[in-house]
Amino acid sequence: xxxxxxxxxxxxxxxxxxxxxxxxxxxxxxxxxxxxxxxxxxxxxxxxxxxxxxxxxxxxxxxxxxxxxxxxxxxxxxxxxxxxxxxxxxxxxxxxxxxxxxxxxxxxxxxxxxxxxxxxxxxxxxxxxxxxxxxxxxxxxxxxxxxxxxxxxxxxxxxxxxxxxxxxxxxxxxxxxxxxxxxxxxxxxxxxxxxxxxxxxxxxxxxxxxxxxxxxxxxxxxxxxxxxxxxxxxxxxxxxxxxxxxxxxxxxxxxxxxxxxxxxxxxxxxxxxxxxxxxxxxxxxxxxxxxxxxxxxxxxxxxxxxxxxxxxxxxxxxxxxxxxxxxxxxxxxxxxxxxxxxxxxxxxxxxxxxxxxxxxxxxxxxxxxxxxxxxxxxxxxxxxxxxxxxxxxxxxxxxxxxxxxxxxxxxxxxxxxxxxxxxxxxxxxxxxxxxxxxxxxxxxxxxxxxxxxxxxxxxxxxxxxxxxxxxxxxxxxxxxxxxxxxxxxxxxxxxxxxxxxxxxxxxxxxxxxxxxxxxxxxxxxxxxxxxxxxxxxxxxxxxxxxxxxxxxxxxxxxxxxxxxxxxxxxxxxxxxxxxxxxxxxxxxxxxxxxxxxxxxxxxxxxxxxxxxxxxxxxxxxxxxxxxxxxxxxxxxxxxxxxxxxxxxxxx
Amino acid sequence: xxxxxxxxxxxxxxxxxxxxxxxxxxxxxxxxxxxxxxxxxxxxxxxxxxxxxxxxxxxxxxxxxxxxxxxxxxxxxxxxxxxxxxxxxxxxxxxxxxxxxxxxxxxxxxxxxxxxxxxxxxxxxxxxxxxxxxxxxxxxxxxxxxxxxxxxxxxxxxxxxxxxxxxxxxxxxxxxxxxxxxxxxxxxxxxxxxxxxxxxxxxxxxxxxxxxxxxxxxxxxxxxxxxxxxxxxxxxxxxxxxxxx
Numbered sequence: 011x012x013x014x015x016x017x018x019x020x021x022x023x024x025x026x027x028x029x030x031x032x033x034x035x036x037x038x039x040x041x042x043x044x045x046x047x048x049x050x051x052x053x054x055x056x057x058x059x060x061x062x063x064x065x066x067x068x069x070x071x072x073x074x075x076x077x078x079x080x081x082x083x084x085x086x087x088x089x090x091x092x093x094x095x096x097x098x099x100x101x102x103x104x105x106x107x108x109x110x111x112x113x114x115x116x117x118x119x120x121x122x123x124x125x126x127x128x129x130x131x132x133x134x135x136x137x138x139x140x141x142x143x144x145x146x147x148x149x150x151x152x153x154x155x156x157x158x159x160x161x162x163x164x165x166x167x168x169x170x171x172x173x174x175x176x177x178x179x180x181x182x183x184x185x186x187x188x189x190x191x192x193x194x195x196x197x198x199x200x201x202x203x204x205x206x207x208x209x210x211x212x213x214x215x216x217x218x219x220x221x222x223x224x225x226x227x228x229x230x231x232x233x234x235x236x237x238x239x240x241x242x243x244x245x246x247x248x249x250x251x252x253x254x255x256x257x258x259x260x261x262x263x264x265x266x267x268x269x270x271x272x273x274x275x276x277x278x279x280x281x282x283x284x285x286x287x288x289x290x291x292x293x294x295x296x297x298x299x300x301x302x303x304x305x306x307x308x309x310x311x312x313x314x315x316x317x318x319x320x321x322x323x324x325x326x327x328x329x330x331x332x333x334x335x336x337x338x339x340x341x342x343x344x345x346x347x348x349x350x351x352x353x354x355x356x357x358x359x360x361x362x363x364x365x366x367x368x369x370x371x372x373x374x375x376x377x378x379x380x381x382x383x384x385x386x387x388x389x390x391x392x393x394x395x396x397x398x399x400x401x402x403x404x405x406x407x408x409x410x411x412x413x414x415x416x417x418x419x420x421x422x423x424x425x426x427x428x429x430x431x432x433x434x435x436x437x438x439x440x441x442x443x444x445x446x447x448x449x450x451x452x453x454x455x456x457x458x459x460x461x462x463x464x465x466x467x468x469x470x471x472x473x474x475x476x477x478x479x480x481x482x483x484x485x486x487x488x489x490x491x492x493x494x495x496x497x498x499x500x501x502x503x504x505x506x507x508x509x510x511x512x513x514x515x516x517x518x519x520x521x522x523x524x525x526x527x528x529x530x531x532x533x534x535x536x537x538x539x540x541x542x543x544x545x546x547x548x549x550x551x552x553x554x555x556x557x558x559x560x561x562x563x564x565x566x567x568x569x570x571x572x573x574x575x576x577x578x579x580x581x582x583x584x585x586x587x588x589x590x591x592x593x594x595x596x597x598x599x600x601x602x603x604x605x606x607x608x609x610x611x612x613x614x615x616x617x618x619x620x621x622x623x624x625x626x627x628x629x630x631x632x633x634x635x636x637x638x639x640x641x642x643x644x645x646x647x648x649x650x651x652x653x654x655x656x657x658x659x660x661x
Numbered sequence: 662x663x664x665x666x667x668x669x670x671x672x673x674x675x676x677x678x679x680x681x682x683x684x685x686x687x688x689x690x691x692x693x694x695x696x697x698x699x700x701x702x703x704x705x706x707x708x709x710x711x712x713x714x715x716x717x718x719x720x721x722x723x724x725x726x727x728x729x730x731x732x733x734x735x736x737x738x739x740x741x742x743x744x745x746x747x748x749x750x751x752x753x754x755x756x757x758x759x760x761x762x763x764x765x766x767x768x769x770x771x772x773x774x775x776x777x778x779x780x781x782x783x784x785x786x787x788x789x790x791x792x793x794x795x796x797x798x799x800x801x802x803x804x805x806x807x808x809x810x811x812x813x814x815x816x817x818x819x820x821x822x823x824x825x826x827x828x829x830x831x832x833x834x835x836x837x838x839x840x841x842x843x844x845x846x847x848x849x850x851x852x853x854x855x856x857x858x859x860x861x862x863x864x865x866x867x868x869x870x871x872x873x874x875x876x877x878x879x880x881x882x883x884x885x886x887x888x889x890x891x892x893x894x895x896x897x898x899x900x901x902x903x904x905x906x
Contacts, residue, residue: 607709615749620763621828621838622784625799629791641798642839645748 014203015238016172017195018089022050025240032233034079035246035261038254042079046237053086055161060087060121063153067092067168069119070178071153074110074128076100078245080155081223082233084123088177092168095177096120096190099224100128102658103532105476107135109188111144113180116188116423122152129154172196178422179226179336181469189469190422191336198230201339201416202238204387205231208344209299209330211239211269218244218267220251220258220276225466227271227304230340236269253655255280256289259319263293271301274308277315284318295323299347303332305462306453306494306501307381309353316351326350333383333451337438338390339416343451345384352382354447358562361454364396366405367445378494382450390414393437394445402445407454410444411437461492462501463533468492470554473505476530480522483507489544491554493561495536502536503527506557509540513569516540517576528590538573539566591654598630599650610651614644635661672758675889677774679781679873680897682725684718685767691717694724698739722769726762729771729897733758750835752777761832763881770873770881771897778868778886780833782825786878792820799827801846801857819850821880826852826870833884834862852882 015021025046032049034042044052065071071093075081081097088095096117098110110132114120124132129152136145176198178190205211219232223245236243244265251258258280262270272280302312312329320326327348334341345352355377360368370377386392393401394408402408413436420428431439441460444453461468473490477483487508492501505523509516520538527533539561545553560566588596588610599608602623614624628641638660639653647653672678699707699720707719731738734756742754753760762771765785772781789795796808800823808819826847831840846857853872855865862868869890873881883892 606715612709615837620765620782620784621831621842622795622824624838625795625842626789626791629794629798642841645839 014199016199017170017174018176018198018234019167019170021234021238022046022053022086022089025050025237027240030240031242032082033242033244033265035244035250035257037250038257038260044079044082046240049082049086050090051164052083052161053090054164054167056083056087056155056158057091057165057167058161058163059153059158059165060091060093060123061165063121063151065091065093065119065121065151068094069121070094070096070117071121071123072110072113072117073097074100074122074124075155076128076247077125077155078223078247080123080125082245084155085177085223085229087165089170090167091165092170092174093121094175096180097177097224097229098180099222101532102661103530104135105531107132108139109180111135111139111141111148112188113190114148115144116190120151122148123155124152125156126154127156170195172199177229181336189424189427191418192420192422193339193418197416197418198234198339200389200414201230201341201387202234204389204416205235205341205344206239208341208387209269210347211235211241213239213241215239215268215298216242216244216265217269218246218258218262218265219271220246220248221271221273221304222248225304226334226336226340227273227301231271231301251276252279255283259284259292259294259322260289262297263291263322266296268296268298269301270297270299271303273303273305274311275305277302277311281311281315281318286318286321289322292322294319295325297324297328299330300328301330301332303334307331307383309351309379309381312351312381331381331383333453335412335440335442337418337440338412338414339418341387342390342412342440343384343392344387345382345450349384352450353379354382354452355379356454361407361443363407363409363443364402365407367407367447367454369405369447380452380454382447382452384450386412386451389416392446392451399433404446404449407443407445410440410442410451410453412440413437455494456492461490461503463492463503468531468533473527473531473533474552476527477505477507477523479530480519480526482519483523486552487544489541489552489554489557491558491561493558503533504537504539504557504561505535506539506541506544508542508544510542513540513572513576517573520573520577524590524593534590537566537570539569588651589654589658591657592650594634595631595650595654595657598634599627601630602626608650610654611649613648614650614653615648631657672773672775674775675869675885675887676891676893677772677779677871677883677885678893678895679883680729680771680773680895681875682722682729682764682769682771682897683767684721684764684769691720691724694728694738695720698724698727718764718767722762722764725769725897726760726771730758730760730773733773746835748835748837748839750832750837763828763832765879768875768879772883774885776886777835778833779884780829780831781881781883782828782832783873783875783879783881784821784825784828786817786821786880789820792816796820799842801843803856804846804849807849815850818880819852822852822872822882823847823849825880826855826872826882826884829870829882829884830855830858830868833868833886836862855884 028045028047031043031045071088073084073095085095133145136142172195175192176195178192180188180190217232217236221228223229316326327350329351333343355370355373357368357376358378391413393411395411396402396408417438441456442453443455461470470490474488477488478485489506491504493504495502523538524535527535545556592610631639635657638657647656703723707716710716727738727741730741743751744754745751758773759777759779760773761779761781763781763783765783770781770783772779827842827845830845831837844859848854848856853870855868858865867886869885869887871883871890871892875881
């Protein structure tokens with residue numbers, strides 16, 4: 011790598027070897043290959059169609075495509091035409107479609123790359139929400155990839171400069187006013203250089219990823235990175251991973267992939283389904299690194315994953331616990347190569363901003379295990395500061411700031427926000443809280459109103475706005491917090507609601523809130539808690555931090571226990587696990603078949619032993635999700651898990 | 662009704678033996694058999710039940726079924742092997758006799774015959790808040806029209822009579838619910854004749870239905886693919902000691 015490319019297009023231009031390729035994994039026995047030189051041709055071919063629509067350099071293209079191959083083609087068509095790519099997840103909820111409308115209206119000269127079917131769904135949304143005129147503009151500027159028959163005619167290449175915007179990464183989970191991280195070629199190239207040199211990627215490596223391409227870990231980490239190294243990459247659709255998590259490992263073994271990644275929840279998801287006896291030929295000895303980031307990391311889960319995969323040849327040192335964020339393009343800090351999982355136990359109550367932590371030798375019920383995340387990668391600086399923005403010493407908790415050529419200049423058209431988050435001398439406030447210990451970064455929590463669920467960021471105020479649609483919840487009388495769960499290092503999604511009546515009366519609200527967030531944002535709420543007052547700052551801002559502290563202190567344990575008991579008596583033996591749809595299905599099954607313990611993987615035919623019971627279960631499902639499930643669908647989706655997935659795809 | 666099974670006459674093609682099983686026996690009665698006779702899969706299913714009472718019934722059901730079948734085949738109860746058809750209907754592995762079972766509350770029925778196309782169902786009447794919707798979805802048009810003309814009390818009778826017949830039929834075919842309950846219709850108000858069924862299961866007239874009178878507020882029916890269906894009704898009482906099983 012003597013001459014590192016200065017732009018994305020330069021990198022793809024350099025990849026002339028037709029043997030180096032992207033493999034799109036479509037299923038167990040179905041894959042498609044596109045070499046890098048072919049990708050370039052297809053991108054230029056698609057660019058022609060964009061330009062025919064009128065798109066030109068400096069315009070934006072919203073990429074709203076579920077198919078990875080189409081997504082990548084559209085992404086590179088943008089790069090060659092100097093059109094700003096704006097990836098948005100296709101999703102199934104109304105929230106996803108609302109975001110397309112919000113972003114479309116926010117952009118200056120937007121075009122839309124999508125499919126006939128997705129466009130139809132946008133039309134349905136528009137009809138329901140009075141957005142017909144916006145939709146009309148959208149339709150006029152839509153390029154439907156399923157309608158394109160030929161890439162033969164090539165588009166006009168633009169002169170791409172390093173300081174131009176390559177793409178805008180919109181905050182992943184945001185449901186209200188989405189914020190877009192603007193990334194230039196120079197930002198990206200700087201970060202890619204840091205990532206590649208710090209991990210020493212070379213011709214012996216190959217990448218296999220399943221993260222969505224709308225996420226920085228997907229598009230930058232597992233598409234652009236291998237492309238810049240000019241090595242093979244395998245891309246698996248996220249929903250395929252969700253359905254068949256073990257296929258990720260099977261494919262890794264089959265293709266001898268060396269570099270993998272997954273946020274914390276992914277390991278849990280794999281372990282839930284992985285049965286060692288079914289994978290006797292699995293060989294993970296080729297795996298050099300598994301990037302573990304985008305979510306708080308559970309050391310226990312890392313150890314469990316390592317232990318279970320060790321017989322299959324996975325190296326103990328493969329787990330690569332990293333830190334990064336979209337504002338940095340992707341990567342901020344990596345451990346040293348070959349470093350084993352490195353952690354420390356800290357007293358939870360010592361995690362106070364500006365205070366030194368208390369490190370203890372062994373875990374107690376008062377402690378939390380934190381994972382060391384390595385050092386700043388080439389091109390990036392990290393600083394931990396106190397509330398006066400003064401750098402603090404080692405082992406003192408502060409706000410995590412980053413700086414570097416990889417760091418965004420700011421959010422798209424958010425001057426006020428940018429001023430608040432980025433200092434005059436270029437330090438960006440990540441919103442994370444952390445410290446340096448043994449020269450390594452450790453993240454302890456969050457300061458900004460951000461909730462992370464399954465690696466996706468959600469802004470608390472957006473989620474609160476969703477909750478305010480629930481009957482009985484008034485404006486400003488709800489607070490949504492992501493609270494680190496010390497047991498598995500996943501943020502619990504906790505909704506606090508102002509309520510002064512008795513608990514029995516509150517029970518319905520807990521159901522409504524769960525349902526509302528599930529339907530509108532696809533989120534699974536862990537706790538809904540009544541509070542007597544909503545703590546606010548003098549300027550009227552909700553103090554989520556205060557509630558979080560009370561929650562961690564156990565102030566709500568009693569009310570949580572009471573509510574749990576209440577819900578257990580209401581729906582006997584309701585298993586508090588699974589997605590919102592799974593929970594609804596469980597509740598239905600328990601309602602009809604009151605005498606059995608029913609779990610997600612149980613066969614519905616085992617549960618409802620008579621046709622009448624099954625028919626009753628079906629009838630109740632039909633009431634909740636009208637015209638989605640036929641009784642005979644039980645045969646194709648015989649477990650609650652499968653049925654829920656089937657329903658999720660349809661609603 | 663005979664109260665004992667010390668002598669079982671041979672079965673012909675039109676013959677079905679129906680055995681009534683009592684599931685409410687004290688737990689201790691079946692516990693010794695359970696350890697010896699039940700498969701791991703049986704135990705797994707039983708352990709899913711929350712209430713001890715339901716677990717006890719499930720044990721009683723499975724143990725008695727084995728004892729009963731073993732007396733027909735003259736093999737040890739723990740040597741019986743079960744298998745399931747493509748759509749989940751249980752069969753005895755490598756056997757000439759065919760069976761089908763149904764249970765409701767503390768009672769069970771086991772139908773035994775020589776044809777694989779045998780099905781039995783028993784439904785204790787109980788309040789069903791979604792009865793009209795179940796009728797709409799799973800009854801034939803003729804059945805729906807007829808049912809709607811009935812008063813509430815008759816509606817309950819006809820609903821459970823019809824449901825038991827329909828279920829006995831889909832169990833007899835081995836196809837189960839996938840067959841579509843709305844595609845099999847019965848005579849009314851006496852639900853003892855199949856009038857409509859999907860053609861892959863032959864003509865409706867190929868089938869015989871026999872309603873079983875078991876008591877108050879319970880409907881039961883047996884279906885057999887045969888010219889007629891003669892039923893012998895027995896009460897099962899096991900008198901083995903575990904060591905003999």
